[in-house]
Amino acid sequence: MLHLRDQLQSKGLKATHQRLVIYQAALNCEVHPSAEWVYEALKQDHPSLSLGTVYKTLASLEEVGLLRKMETTDGQLRYDAKTHDHHHIFCANTGEIMDFEDEELNEVIKTFLAKKHINNLSIRSVSLHITGWKEDPLKQIEVK
Amino acid sequence: MLHLRDQLQSKGLKATHQRLVIYQAALNCEVHPSAEWVYEALKQDHPSLSLGTVYKTLASLEEVGLLRKMETTDGQLRYDAKTHDHHHIFCANTGEIMDFEDEELNEVIKTFLAKKHINNLSIRSVSLHITGWKEDPLKQIEVK
DNA sequence: CTATTTGCAAATAATTTGCAGCTGG
């Protein structure tokens, strides 16, 4: 828990109890959490935590770069605790969003884009959105 | 306007006046429109058109594949009239979202992913999210 | 005709805001 505290402080945020647990929940979360998700996850152990605070805290963490906003289509703002370049696989039948990390792929894409010299744009990050379909026969049954 | 009518009908949708103008507005739009955007754009010429109808119509068009939902971070559901694979450039200073089409890039990415054989996933589409920074000195002034 | 679709208003969901009281440094 100590280095989370340091991270917050180095960004100029007070290391409050709420921020520590919210940040930790986001980091340990295997999915890409929404405010609601974090709130539900923490409610049991921290009943006095309010949903409004979760919203504000996630926004602050994003503002200072400790979290990233995720682009989604599902009507909820989601966050991503990985702040380095990585990719996402959206499974069209199960609705899952999985991380996909591949340093080689990052290189391939960035090299390609660098060669192209798009307008007067300096590229900061790239993230691939892969839409796929799980061919697992067990899962197939669940297709709605 | 004729082939729009045909497209709707071929998908089993009645070619109503509202659908024709909404679909056309989405197609001619250089940005990636939200329901609100389409509504505002059409309000003048079609004052009886209701926002609820715009929501329903965009959802229907997406359902039959004439539009795609766009992943965003801005809290509004946006649509994209391009239904083939293409990429998006998000400009971090101006907030613009630009299309980026490059058949060669699609190939490079798909070939790479095909080689990897990710789990038991069949890849349906890929879309690259490029975050960049416009180096235009004129624009730099506007950075907030 | 009649199954769909529209317009409107009311309902719901997601997020933000205002502000009094609490708390970390």
Next chain:
DNA sequence: CCAGCTGCAAATTATTTGCAAATAG
């Protein structure tokens, strides 16, 4: 201390729904 945070409730924004009236085919 006291500036920055939190909790709460009310406000706002985005989207969906229900239903009677309109309309495409």
